[in-house]
Amino acid sequence: MKICVLVKEVPDAAVEKRINPSTGRLDRGGEKNLNPFDTHAIEAAMQLKEGGALSIDEVVAVTMGPESAKRALTKAVSLGADRSVHLSDDALAGSDVNGTGYALAQVLASENPDLVLLGQQSDDGECYTIGAVVADHLQMPSLTQVIKIDVEGGALRCERQAEYGYDTVQVELPAVISVGDAINEPRYPSLKAIMGAKKKPLETKAAGDVGIEAGRVGYDNARAHCSEFAAPPAKAAGQIIEDEDTNETVEKIVAWLDERKLLA
């Protein structure tokens, strides 16, 4: 069996994100990192492979993005993926959720996986959506925000939290599952794995290689267009205390609470 893990390179959480006013797109300059939620997806793949309840032949990391996105794949491979696939094409730049999900589904279809795993959200803003988009294109059952996966008779028994409590759902393979960060503690890559990561196969594919129709991707074909950025109504900045002397800090907090009659 084959597991494909969708990964994404995102701006480092410590870097202040901003919009490039001339393009209306997220400025993706600065430090980049593998999306933290995706490291949980890779770990989930490794645990399924090592668990032995499913016979997993390989774990393949897949990403879409510019040249720099390769670093996310190298990181994914150092965390255990056997090889990686990089979908990279200028025609894909500026794709919206709809175009991105379609393009990723085309690459995945060419890999024919038994299971697609991904992180439930990316750190840079596409909230919770790609898994469901990809699943619809691949015509696979899908579940998002999963926090526990057990193998049960060749199917997956997944748990997740919904609006009204926890759901347990049985999902037949092949399937698309997006995982939350409570599902596991991702391992640290060994020095050997980091050194070896660049030697594992990395295949680069262009849009045409996987049958992506040019009219369905890219900025010009986006079905939803963002524009007119505006600042939200301003809220007065709160007071900040740097804790140096804890007794003094606590005194200030108590005085603050007392002033607002919160200690009555």
Added chain:
Amino acid sequence: MSGILVYALHYEGAFNKNSLGAVSEGARLAQQLGTECHAIVIGEGVSDDLAGQLGNYGASKVYRVEGPEGLAQPVVDAMEAAIAAGGHEYALFGGGLLGFEIGAGLAARLDAGVCMEVTSVRVEEGKLVAERPILQDSQISSVHYRSGVGVIIGRLNAFEVAETGGTATVEDLPVEFKAHSLKAKMVQRGEQRGADVNIEDADVLVAGGRGLGKKEGFDALEELAGALGGAVAATRAVVDAGWYSYSAQIGQTGKTVSPKLYLAAGISGAIQHKVGMQASENIVAINKDSNAPIFEFSDLGIVGDLNKIVPKLTEAVKAKKGA
């Protein structure tokens, strides 16, 4: 014909507030567009009475579909069928898990534009424009749709519930589900984990997040909450990790609260948490990371180690109250 189609989630015979807000918003927008707002419910044996309740929030018609509840893909099939029958121009969802999942799947199915985390929708030249806060809510972008159907997924409880006193016709819609939509099966729905705590009524909430480091970190928060005369709340991350009970969870898949005092300990302030507590009157945050987003919307922020501060604060509060 055009119009707005709204998905309404129900559990144990009641719609959630989030869905009722979405129906109300759909009705408000439909009126401005000069069209109608329809709703869709899916479930096993949904009664006329339950489905019809959506009329009171402004839906003129409710499509009732017999099918599995609580899973996204059958709803995508149902909404595709409803839109094919009714020619709706927009599909609208409240926030929450299923709104995201169904909205995204529907966008793929219909090759439609989708915008999520929408906090406001306006009418411009006969079209809907969705407003979405981005970059930790530092900017608001406007999203225009360029597809036959536009998919709008609200932020949790972003839309106000408004009762109209209206009525809706209930129409049964037969749907042939896709093979893949039936390959996920609900084994158990809505399991409650952990004891019941009524955090919605508390005037003071002390909430803990991942920054507590371990489950035992909540012991100190319980002491502080006790001293302040309040209750303990938690973020989704720590509830998922099993550190605290689900009934105490704040945010997107948890509860929405507005206490007089919300003291956040070790909580970074991710948007999923923020939507559940931003209406609190006074927000105090303790976090060792000075860059944590929570400091951007707290009234008093303390940059420091909560393990040092919380026990001393508990003592000081006790002393002050005892005085």
